[in-house]
Every structure is written in structure tokens, then in C-alpha cells.
Amino acid sequence: EIVLTQSPxxxxxxxxxxxTLSCRAxxxxxxxxxxxxQQKPGQAPRLLIHGASSRATGIPDRFSGSGSGTDFTLTISxxxxxxxxxxxxQQCGGALTFGGGTKVEIx
Amino acid sequence: xxxxQESGPGLxxxxxxxxxxxxxxxxxxxxxxxxxxxxxxxxxKGLEWIGxxxxxxxxxxxxxxxxxxxxxxxxxxxxFSLKLTSxxxxxxAVYYCTRHVRVLxxxxxxxxxxxxxxxxxxx
Numbered sequence: 679e680i681v682l683t684q685s686p687x688x689x690x691x692x693x694x695x696x697x698t699l700s701c702r703a704x705x706x707x708x709x710x711x712x713x714x715x716q717q718k719p720g721q722a723p724r725l726l727i728h729g730a731s732s733r734a735t736g737i738p739d740r741f742s743g744s745g746s747g748t749d750f751t752l753t754i755s756x757x758x759x760x761x762x763x764x765x766x767x768q769q770c771g772g773a774l775t776f777g778g779g780t781k782v783e784i785x
Numbered sequence: 786x787x788x789x790q791e792s793g794p795g796l797x798x799x800x801x802x803x804x805x806x807x808x809x810x811x812x813x814x815x816x817x818x819x820x821x822x823x824x825x826x827x828x829x830k831g832l833e834w835i836g837x838x839x840x841x842x843x844x845x846x847x848x849x850x851x852x853x854x855x856x857x858x859x860x861x862x863x864x865f866s867l868k869l870t871s872x873x874x875x876x877x878a879v880y881y882c883t884r885h886v887r888v889l890x891x892x893x894x895x896x897x898x899x900x901x902x903x904x905x906x907x908x
Contacts, residue, residue: 679848710888711893722899722901725894770891773834
């Protein structure tokens, strides 16, 4: 099983700042298999990024994904108040697994 | 627009079987580009993949749950279902049904999610 470790656990930033979220895998896999989701309280997760760097339909371009091998990053270029949420990375290179999540708080 | 909506009992007794169904509306379940799956989230915790199914009935399960899980599909009713046997309090969670995009012939990322249903295991 591929274990995904996300850091930091919590990120507290002001509107307009840049957020950088990390997802590290226990073994290497293709970028094809890496996705990111956003989950707000009381809601289902929403797909943000698939294939490590492809934005899902309707996702603002302030969200971007990058990385390869075992290290992947989700960047929010300029935080908006509505970006307050928990963000999960997920891999589907074998049995599907998720990272533990990063909570983004807007000051 | 494709919609998923979980249905089933919100309370299950320990040692019994949890059963949920997910009708698919706004699209056909027998599209070869997609798998259909279940994800759960215990209170205050992260997401866990339970398993997924293709419209032809091929199933893929989380190894940690495999011996207790059965996922089935009914193409005539355009729905799929989850059964989880011998439940304990650890199975208390929000259960989501999802659509997976097929990625290189495998179960890929989830692009459509149901709203989720809370299942509590308690006597």
C-alpha cells in the first residue's frame, strides 16, 4: 500500500497570500495517478486536480498542482476567504489511498 | 448533470450488516469510462477508500476491508450498492458514493460525489 503523508497539518495564512501544501508518498508512482480534493465542513470532497497538475472543470486557476515521483505539491497562488477547507491528496497507482489532509485557515 | 445520492439505514447494530444503495441519475452506469465506488470518513477523521465496481461487475476492494465488503451493480436500475458485514463502532462514518474516472484501465480519481450519509453503529 502506498502511504501518503501531507504537511503541514494546519496552515494559517491571510487573504492574498500563497499556500503551499505538500504530499509525500512512501514509494514512487506516475503523476497520472495523483489527485487533490478540497473538503469544506459538512460537505463532500470536491475534485481540484487530477494527473498531478490538471485542473478539474470549473476550478479557478489560482489552484495548481505539481510534482513527480514521491513529492507532490498543491499551490493556491492567492488565497481567498472561500479557500478555507481541508485539502487531501489521493493516489490510484494501486489500492486507492488518501493523505491525512492539510487544514487551511484564513486569518 | 450526473447526480449520486446514498440511501440506507442511519443506524446499524454491532455485528450486523450495513447496506447502502446509490442510484445514479442524469447518466448511465454502464459507461465504459467510469468505475463506481464507496468512500467513508469517520467523524473528525480522513477519507478511506472502501472499494469500487465496473459496470460489468468487476470489483476492487481495499485490502483492509476486503473480507467484509461486497459491492454490486444493477444496470437495470442504474444503481450500485455496498454491503459491509460484522460492523463495529469503528465502522461509524459518513459514507459517500462516488464516480471514478477510469485511468489507464484502472480505478482512478473521483470526479462526482454523493452528499454522503451518516451511518452510526450502536446498539
